Amino acid sequence: MIPFQRILLPTDFSKNAKSAQDYACGLADQFGAQLHVISVVQDAALVLPETGMFLTLPLPSVNEIVEAAETNLKLVLDPAWASQHDVVLRVVVGTPFVEIVRYAEEQQMDVIVMGTHGRTGLPHVMLGSVAERVLRKSTCPVLTVRTPED
Numbered sequence: 274m275i276p277f278q279r280i281l282l283p284t285d286f287s288k289n290a291k292s293a294q295d296y297a298c299g300l301a302d303q304f305g306a307q308l309h310v311i312s313v314v315q316d317a318a319l320v321l322p323e324t325g326m327f328l329t330l331p332l333p334s335v336n337e338i339v340e341a342a343e344t345n346l347k348l349v350l351d352p353a354w355a356s357q358h359d360v361v362l363r364v365v366v367g368t369p370f371v372e373i374v375r376y377a378e379e380q381q382m383d384v385i386v387m388g389t390h391g392r393t394g395l396p397h398v399m400l401g402s403v404a405e406r407v408l409r410k411s412t413c414p415v416l417t418v419r420t421p422e423d
Contacts, residue, residue, distance in 0.1 A: 297310075382413050
């Protein structure tokens, strides 16, 4: 078996990411690997319609979203488990699949372990799939994990 020394776990704090977390932590245990947990915050300005459009709801700033993600990231792993392992927590801003692939390359990850929503048909076409895009673009292996309900 190829030993994993650096494992990347992207999270969006969903139940799908939690399922992948179980696998990533298991691999980190098995290989004594360093676990990198990242959350990618997407700037709302990049996904909203044209800037001239009228919005009725105030949007949180990117800084507020980053701060919330940093707080949530500290709560993802069981503190007892994390204290016994080499864990790196990061929040990055950008397009999720781009930043996940970039981080994996820059940090020389051995494997990416990530959840997938298991969408098919029209929902898949409309919403796309971060996991699928990471699979297509990543230079390292990607393990996708579906929740048992999917």
